[in-house]
Amino acid sequence: MSFLRISWLVLLLAGSLQAASRPNIIVIMSDDMGYSDIGCYGSEVATPTLDRLAAGGLRFTQFYNTGRCCPTRASLMTGLYPHQAGIGHMMNDRGHPGYRGDLNNRCVTIAQVLGTAGYRCYMSGKWHITKTTRPKNEDGKHNWPRQRGFDRFYGTIHGAGSFFDPNSLTRDNTLIAPEDPDSYYYTDAISDNAAQFITDHDSDKPFFMYVAYTAAHWPMHAKPADIAKYKGRYDKGWDVLRDERLARMRKMGVLDRSWPLSPNVQDWSDARNKPWQRVRMEVYAAMIDSMDQGISRIVGALKTAGQFDNTLVLFLQDNGGCQEEFGSNGAVRPKNLARQSAMKPGELQYSMVPKITRDGRPVRQGFGVTPGPSDTYVAYGIQWANASNTPFREYKHFVHEGGISTPLIAHWPNGIKEHGTFRHEPGHLVDIMATCVDLAEAKYPAEWKKSPVHSMEGKSLVPVFGGKDLPDRPLYWEHEGNRAVRVGDWKLVAKGRNGPWELYNLKTDRSELKNLVEAEAERAKKLESLWNTWAIRANVLPWPNSGQARKVSRKRMLNLKADARLPRDGGVPNVKGRGFTVTATIGQPGQGVLVGHGGTAHGWALWVKDGKPVFSFRRNGKLTELVGPDALGKSRVVSARVGEDGGLVLLVGDREVARAKAAGTLAQVPQDGLEVGQDINGAVGGYQAPNRFSGQVSGVTIRLAK
Numbered sequence: 001m002s003f004l005r006i007s008w009l010v011l012l013l014a015g016s017l018q019a020a021s022r023p024n025i026i027v028i029m030s031d032d033m034g035y036s037d038i039g040c041y042g043s044e045v046a047t048p049t050l051d052r053l054a055a056g057g058l059r060f061t062q063f064y065n066t067g068r069c070c071p072t073r074a075s076l077m078t079g080l081y082p083h084q085a086g087i088g089h090m091m092n093d094r095g096h097p098g099y100r101g102d103l104n105n106r107c108v109t110i111a112q113v114l115g116t117a118g119y120r121c122y123m124s125g126k127w128h129i130t131k132t133t134r135p136k137n138e139d140g141k142h143n144w145p146r147q148r149g150f151d152r153f154y155g156t157i158h159g160a161g162s163f164f165d166p167n168s169l170t171r172d173n174t175l176i177a178p179e180d181p182d183s184y185y186y187t188d189a190i191s192d193n194a195a196q197f198i199t200d201h202d203s204d205k206p207f208f209m210y211v212a213y214t215a216a217h218w219p220m221h222a223k224p225a226d227i228a229k230y231k232g233r234y235d236k237g238w239d240v241l242r243d244e245r246l247a248r249m250r251k252m253g254v255l256d257r258s259w260p261l262s263p264n265v266q267d268w269s270d271a272r273n274k275p276w277q278r279v280r281m282e283v284y285a286a287m288i289d290s291m292d293q294g295i296s297r298i299v300g301a302l303k304t305a306g307q308f309d310n311t312l313v314l315f316l317q318d319n320g321g322c323q324e325e326f327g328s329n330g331a332v333r334p335k336n337l338a339r340q341s342a343m344k345p346g347e348l349q350y351s352m353v354p355k356i357t358r359d360g361r362p363v364r365q366g367f368g369v370t371p372g373p374s375d376t377y378v379a380y381g382i383q384w385a386n387a388s389n390t391p392f393r394e395y396k397h398f399v400h401e402g403g404i405s406t407p408l409i410a411h412w413p414n415g416i417k418e419h420g421t422f423r424h425e426p427g428h429l430v431d432i433m434a435t436c437v438d439l440a441e442a443k444y445p446a447e448w449k450k451s452p453v454h455s456m457e458g459k460s461l462v463p464v465f466g467g468k469d470l471p472d473r474p475l476y477w478e479h480e481g482n483r484a485v486r487v488g489d490w491k492l493v494a495k496g497r498n499g500p501w502e503l504y505n506l507k508t509d510r511s512e513l514k515n516l517v518e519a520e521a522e523r524a525k526k527l528e529s530l531w532n533t534w535a536i537r538a539n540v541l542p543w544p545n546s547g548q549a550r551k552v553s554r555k556r557m558l559n560l561k562a563d564a565r566l567p568r569d570g571g572v573p574n575v576k577g578r579g580f581t582v583t584a585t586i587g588q589p590g591q592g593v594l595v596g597h598g599g600t601a602h603g604w605a606l607w608v609k610d611g612k613p614v615f616s617f618r619r620n621g622k623l624t625e626l627v628g629p630d631a632l633g634k635s636r637v638v639s640a641r642v643g644e645d646g647g648l649v650l651l652v653g654d655r656e657v658a659r660a661k662a663a664g665t666l667a668q669v670p671q672d673g674l675e676v677g678q679d680i681n682g683a684v685g686g687y688q689a690p691n692r693f694s695g696q697v698s699g700v701t702i703r704l705a706k
């Protein structure tokens with residue numbers, strides 16, 4: 001036998017010995033769920049499987065995601081900050097390296113790295129890190145899971161869709177239709193495919209599996225038996241739910257008892273259509289319940305395969321509870337509910353919001369549409385999201401604690417010896433790659449396919465599993481101009497590109513209610529400087545502006561209906577550097593925002609406070625507010641005029657009621673969109689978003705100067 005052959009034998013032998021000792025790794029991630037939404041973090045929703053994993057392992061209390069679906073997935077998969085992987089925002093290409101909407105060639109996925117160390121890699125669920133969901137040819141799939149290191153894939157390429165008929169459903173590299181449309185439910189399909197991958201796995205090698213549920217992202221879709229379990233559970237409303245969760249979280253030790261509860265977004269007593277609101281949360285709970293049932297089948301497959309003890313199971317969430325009122329505002333639509341012809345068997349479905357079900361029933365949206373079944377498509381709303389994020393502030397999109405805090409459960413009988421213990425060490429998604437590389441004894445590459453790859457940003461959590469702390473290090477965030485940096489107990493955070501920095505001591509105030517930015521100005525400056533340096537290094541800055549200028553409306557006049565909602569890159573009026581007049585007609589009097597465009601940096605809003613008309617104008621962060629001296633009474637027409645010189649006028653009917661001067665017209669088209677009847681995300685005026693109008697707006701007209 002030649003020397004070469006002997007070396008091969010030794011290598012093979014070493015390889016198989018190594019394989020036996022290295023653990024399998026399963027990363028399970030859920031979608032759009034808040035910090036308090038699973039049982040072992042304080043929820044009333046039944047998650048017995050996750051609770052058992054927590055009881056048999058560790059719960060991290062200060063683990064973080066990025067605040068949004070796709071950046072989180074980019075960061076988790078690559079071990080980099082999302083902008084370094086090319087996905088700082090959504091899946092559209094903004095023409096700047098940090099914002100291409102597609103994984104770039106400077107990153108590798110965990111599957112690619114672990115594949116080089118002899119792992120088999122499987123994925124079941126939502127991918128959402130490429131802009132190509134409907135490729136023209138095979139090249140368009142270059143960032144699909146199979147091309148990014150996974151040996152088997154079942155799931156969706158796109159970021160959202162129907163649970164009964166998801167768009168971009170794919171097996172390996174082929175777009176498919178649901179196998180059994182009559183009984184299909186995506187959460188079950190994700191669970192069952194993941195379990196099957198384990199069952200089919202050849203245990204000579206270790207495996208890495210990524211299970212990315214879309215529960216409980218909108219639409220609120222669940223199976224009747226699961227919904228029935230929660231009937232009546234939320235009758236007392238979100239105020240009581242927040243209090244109950246807070247009490248449980250404090251009792252179990254997830255939270256420090258000194259951290260207060262963030263403000264309530266709306267009192268339950270003020271809620272419109274309470275029966276509908278209750279069902280929205282019942283369905284949301286059912287979606288989580290169903291996911292946990294599926295995770296129990298994955299755990300069952302591990303046990304059957306004799307792999308349970310040698311598998312690290314991590315569970316986490318991709319962003320905080322979601323405040324987006326997607327499909328749940330405005331008049332019920334479509335008006336015509338006549339059944340249409342059914343889709344053909346096996347026909348591919350490409351829409352995020354299908355117009356009809358496979359059997360031809362129109363899919364309904366609007367305020368009051370009872371969620372659950374396949375012919376509906378609505379969200380659960382900001383108030384329940386506020387409860388999901390108990391006790392923290394803000395939501396998905398934002399980088400305050402409510403947007404970026406996630407449970408992290410770590411269960412691994414062979415490697416984690418403590419049971420039911422908390423870990424308070426701060427950690428971030430970027431640490432998952434480092435942990436996987438560590439456990440797989442893999443080598444993280446310096447280059448991939450001849451292109452240099454960014455170094456890993458994270459630290460292995462393996463020492464933390466064993467009870468050690470990591471050295472203090474900065475953790476960073478940016479999404480949609482929302483910014484944050486955390487070092488030790490201190491966190492500097494801001495809303496919007498030009499929003500002011502806030503400083504919090506998370507040890508005493510993780511609810512971020514006591515802003516210390518003035519009291520600790522020196523500390524704030526140091527953190528700001530760290531953030532600025534990172535932002536340039538990590539492709540966050542300069543901010544991308546491309547695309548936006550092209551996507552604003554060219555119209556000089558816009559007539560908007562009561563429920564109009566123009567996303568910021570979808571037809572908003574081009575108010576940059578121009579005068580304009582906005583007129584709102586009130587159908588039914590009330591309080592709140594008549595129409596708002598923009599947020600905390602740039603924008604304007606026409607609203608009603610204590611019966612009086614108000615016009616808020618925000619230029620480069622500076623707010624000018626005009627308040628009418630008298631209540632509107634029977635007056636139904638309110639206008640505001642912005643002059644070329646920054647002169648602002650508020651009118652009731654034709655009568656001028658207030659006047660002021662801003663430094664000029666708006667310096668840019670706001671990052672936030674325009675909404676009639678509310679102001680979502682960042683608030684333009686001196687109120688808390690969305691400050692929905694409690695009456696009815698009949699319509700809004702906007703006229704732009706030349």
Ligand SMILES: [Ca+2]
Nearest residue numbers: 031032069318
């Ligand atoms: Ca999400």
Ligand SMILES: [Ca+2]
Nearest residue numbers: 598672680682
């Ligand atoms: Ca806004």
